[in-house]
Amino acid sequence: MSDVTSTADAPRSPGRPRSVRADEAIVQATLDLLAEGNSIEALSIEAIAARAGVGKATIYRRWSGKDALLLDALRTLKGTPPEPAGHSVRDDLVLLVGAVGHNVDPRAAKIMPCLVPEVNRSPDHYQLYQTIIEPRRRLMRDVLRRGVASGELRADLDIDLAMALLSGPMVLQRVLRWHPELDDRILPERIVDGVLEGLRAR
Template sequence: MSLADSRPCPAGPVRGRPRSEAVERAILEGVMQLLEEGVPLAELSIERIARTAGVGKATIYRRWSGKEELFIDVVRAAEPPDPELPGTSMRDDLLVLLENLRQRGLASRSSALLHNVHTQMKSNPRIWAAYHENVIAPRRALVLDVLRRGQRDGELRPDVDVELANDLFVGPILVRSVLRPDAELPEGLAGQILDTVLAGLRPVSSTVA
């Protein structure tokens, strides 16, 4: 697995020295290699990662405070990168965010590494909490921002609970990705969800009545 396409991680840890992208990449790829060889997360020591990447332990600790933080950057590098928002309308932005979520769902199904990584994370409460705080919570906050802007701009009814709206938009993709691995995540699903939720399910006559 190559990291060539992955973006730098702006939400990552603050480091004491200027980054060396090459060293960082070698370390992240070292962790991926060990995971691909089937080494369980619990046995993934900083010492072993350093040996695999051909660096000293201090080089790793200079960049990450510990295994949890390093592992989260590995997940982030293995996932499709977070998208740029067009900012042209609430619908346009949500479409990009939901399509990215669908792509992550597909990636998690097709990549044994990502699947393995997600499973291991969920069975490790500290890493799961750190992943949640550093990766999932910011993504969720971004959707909530887009929804609030939509309310201001008249694209979303002002009385709608934006937290519930978020869950309605992401729910079908998450449920299919995580809980029903045999369910379809077809092209066009993001737009279908958006238009269905925005329009509502009631027959038009009873909406007007």
Template sequence: MPDIEEAPRAPGRPRSLRVDEAIISATLDLLAEGTSVEVLSIEAIATRAGVGKATIYRRWAGKEALLHDALATLKSAGPEPTGESIRVDLVAMLSQVGPSNHDPRFAKIMPCIIPHLTRSEEHYQAYQDIIEPRRDRIRQVLRRGVEAGELRADLDVELAMTALIGPILVQRVLRWHPDLDADKMPEQIVDLLMGGMKPA
């Protein structure tokens, strides 16, 4: 790969987004190719990105900070609730759970990252920081349903959100059940659980 090292910056000059993207992409490529988090190094990332290690350290304090930002790019912002109905919004949001076309590397990286999250509180918290905005959108839809009377007043929103997301995430990341179609599951799961979430 040709060297894309940026020229020395004048004071106040913004850093190169092209270099940032090359570093992030190199990090994700190495993880997708099977490099474990423990083995992943700044030196390997710099070599793959065609930059010097100093260029990376000017942007990130270390591997942990870079890894956090790289993994964050794997998740798109997700759809905005349309407000058409609670069911429609939930199905649309659950359709974005797990690996998607946003970045095909996601499917290869996440199964390798998940065991690491159980061994590192820092990485677990970083993962929570990444997924919380998307999770909060689903939480808001459920709360809207409660306020509108579409969902039961005593609904445990956190438990309902977990029940909605969990099966789809397990199927898409681990392919837990070979006979289930993960693409059909968002609608199926919502319809299955809506009966228990609606007012009696």
């Protein structure tokens, strides 16, 4: 993917200052169109510009292309990942597992399930997804490594497998609503406590 890096923070030449209101309108228009069922392939800069009430040039002054804009829009959809306190491996894992599949924007319930097949079909869209999710994965990786270093977790722990064991059930429940009787409010604690039984140092 050639243009997944956002140009939103790129240095700007002197001239008319960019409008934060226009930036927000463009991002919101992108999310609205996705929520209405438009696929990534079908989504066009022309349609986004028309919905946002701006010209195409306004978008291209801010983002290098559609993929860069999508990256910022989907980051907005998910919000800022939580920051572990660093006092308790268990508490930090509960915090991070609770953030898996959680989005601050209600449109995510319509957008995210529709993106799954597109991510599976397209290497470029898969890379876009990885770009968004890797910072969150890194937070969990750091917590697990801290647990290994402190002796709380097994020295031979497979970090990536442990992350999959912790994250998988939350993705299944929140994206696919797999089991209606599972209480989403306490599920992160139940997952972490269950998985930690196998991860703790003996």
